[in-house]
Amino acid sequence: MNMQDIQLRKVDLNLLVALDALLSVEEVGLAAAKMGITQSAMSHTLRRLRELFGDPLLIKGKGHMIKTPRAEALAAPLRKALLELQQAVRIQSEFIPETSRLRFSIATNDYGDLIMLPPLLSLLSTQAPSIDIRVGHFDPEQSIAPLEAGSIELALCHPLKSATGIHQQTLFEDDFCCVTRQALPGIRSHLDLDTYLTLPHLRIAPRGDQRDPIDRALAQRGRQRRIALSIPNFSSAPMVVARSDLILTAPRRCILAWKNLMPISIYEPPLDLPCFSIAMVWHERFQQNPAHQWLRERLRQIASPSRNTQS
Template structure:
């Protein structure tokens, strides 16, 4: 962005440029006044002011027309460009053609939502907008609103809460949990009972300094204490630990349903009502009317709805008898 001397421009009546352009087109004070729908004396005053500012006659009467001077001819090119650009900026409507657009959208995710959303979202976007690129970033709940404010991300999806008035949040679905373990290391009856769950060592996802990570508040509210063996920021690390060690991993149901069977892990509902933050879409209010941002939200929402519907069907058909 080029530097602008705002003080000098403020002291210059930019309407005089419109008057100059009208004089260049009409070559008559009377016709220029008619074009601008002002009185002839006002147009004559504009011409007098222009002559004073540019220290040049600018227009000289030759017969029945006002002929521009050499200085006016040189000024005309730049002034016309300025006015054309201003007119386009003022009158152009915001349009977004995803089929033709070339740009990158940055999406912020919490925890497992990235791996669940990005593959299907990328496939969908590539079918209808091949020039659109998607950049995923891991975002902590305490940082998401600042990143939206600073333009680091265009949209956030995950377990995010309400922000300030300058933020928007749309609830998508409730977050549910499942636990899993390797039956070669833990001989537990399904579904896992409360006593068995509390008797084992645990592995959880943690993206902060707490060993209990994302479940710390939920565990405290439930009034229980987990015997922690490990915590890691990536869910695959936690699942791999359950695959190789005698621990119970408690994770979002969608992740457990998708990956636990591939690793030979047994699945069970969590025998406690752990309260976890629901999944939401969060964005900056300033992008409410941006057609590109609106299009992005419209692409993300059905993908997540599909994931939730598939997860619900899988839970209903695959969990041990006696569970919901």
Template structure:
């Protein structure tokens, strides 16, 4: 512990998180030459290049990832240890908070979250990103992402979670759709042609899995990646789409579409907030989690 300067680990974590010497320098309020000098010392210390340039971004080596993941959690614990009485004031922070969130929630969650953060921390920045489910624990451990909102997933014990939302589904159809001109039941629903929404090229979605468990399948005529594209396709055709109600309510701008109940027992989709145990007591992370939970309660005007 006498030889290395722990400040160079702070530099390592900043470059790992930002993917850029320039942004790391801005984050730490240091010069780019100071960042480069710190990285040079680390490369000599660990005999590893640590970061390799790919286009405009620095890509970390396996050694850099390992160091950043372990050092990030340790540095936060050291900060709390040496300054246990410090009070967190969100109005003074100028850091970037990152949230892992999927398309199903991003459009309805991120805008109210940004508004809530601006109200208390005008200098803070919010980054919304896609995080692969297989990488959730490593991304949270490294500090590359502060928190993640996703469905209920099995995670290592160092990843903590809290259920924050039960998402209700509805069926979206254009105004005057034949579906509304006959008895609306499961048979009528299955007779329709459907839009299926998934970022994957194939495989069942949440509603298809529920239907399959009941022994039914839909007629899929369009498969697209995003809910807004599905909504627009439905508005101008006889296709129908099954989607989270809060998204449908947010997209709905006129009486051009109608929202109908799902005519089978689909249940609700639970969403959980995930964070790393090493940041459980961190005041900044606690505040950010509070902001996320506040944003989840926001409902757009219908």
């Protein structure tokens, strides 16, 4: 028996669960409440953990506790291991959406918020009224750690490069169109490129000044637009367009959703722009879970071409 086996045999699983709570909230009182124990008991548990790991783990900072480097290194793999252990020992019971009180953790951006969340909530209200949704924002193209750790159970995003333990399925494709306020002077029913380039543009740039598909397409023609305003998300775009002389080139599904709410006019873009895909992405641990299988099927239904044609 090696040293690692001896140490593992000495570890009380409850200590690791408590450590996960401490590292997630970085405060003894909050961790105690999360565990359903007294603050005194959690303080005693923290002392045992410090002895076990030979490290302070949490130290006093300005107004709160902060993790030591050892605790920082432990946090993510500990959370991942506990989630996998929980999944392994959980009895897979039948999922009944009408009575389930589950909460799903979904990640998307504000494009996904606008396109997918309203129909999903409408569907849940009739088929699974006690299921809740928690939405988080993260960029899976930068890191899939939240998917691996289980803090995000499903992501709606551009298709990812293949990764171990990650499943994905394309939900739909979208393309671009242009939008201005109603009765903007100088635009006829057909928008030509010269008119397009004389107008000041609004650009949605979630990643800062990185060149987007519109700028790349214009550059191929040796042309350039004037970007009068650049914003990081979609949420304020329809209000800005409806109350200004700016033109916006954005995903068609977003603009069609805005048309029901704001006085805007829609035009076909005067240049060829690429389509893009949106996929749902999930970790292997949720592949066979009945509740997650049900959720993924509902999202496929929401994204189906027949449904979008009917709506």
